[in-house]
Amino acid sequence: MQTRRQTLKQSAAVAGLLAGTGLFPQYALAFNKAAFDAKSLNDAIQALGGAGAPAESGSVSLTAPDIAENGAVVPLAVASTLPGVKQLLLLVEKNPNALVAVFNVTPEVDPSFATRAKMGESSDVYAVAITNDGKAHYAKKEVKVTLGGCGG
Numbered sequence: 572m573q574t575r576r577q578t579l580k581q582s583a584a585v586a587g588l589l590a591g592t593g594l595f596p597q598y599a600l601a602f603n604k605a606a607f608d609a610k611s612l613n614d615a616i617q618a619l620g621g622a623g624a625p626a627e628s629g630s631v632s633l634t635a636p637d638i639a640e641n642g643a644v645v646p647l648a649v650a651s652t653l654p655g656v657k658q659l660l661l662l663v664e665k666n667p668n669a670l671v672a673v674f675n676v677t678p679e680v681d682p683s684f685a686t687r688a689k690m691g692e693s694s695d696v697y698a699v700a701i702t703n704d705g706k707a708h709y710a711k712k713e714v715k716v717t718l719g720g721c722g723g
Contacts, residue, residue, distance in 0.1 A: 628708035633698035
């Protein structure tokens with residue numbers, strides 16, 4: 572059986588090797604405070620380099636429940652079939668901070684991600700794809716929350 576100390580030492584060694592070879596996920600360290608502090612869809616998109624007004628698109632898909640029994644853990648998924656997608660976003664309109672997640676996409680990455688989010692109340696949820704040319708495309712769905720997850 573491996574001890575906690577041995578596991579931590581091995582994890583640090585692997586992280587050091589990955590960083591030394593350039594394979595460490597650099598994007599995981601990036602944090603855009605302005606985007607996460609944004610109170611609206613447009614503000615978050617602009618903070619992430621999107622240009623112009625977002626357009627609704629059938630090439631962006633959002634998977635979310637119609638009714639979330641517990642707002643503390645709402646499963647959400649975003650995917651896109653658009654060419655040249657550089658970022659996928661998940662936003663909850665009525666949350667104190669609208670932006671829930673940002674996924675950076677490269678040509679080697681399939682533009683399809685899933686996560687869980689907190690929702691304090693029923694709200695529209697947006698899945699947004701920002702392409703390399705700065706255009707934003709979105710899908711929207713209303714999610715009704717029966718038990719709030721943001722302290723409510």
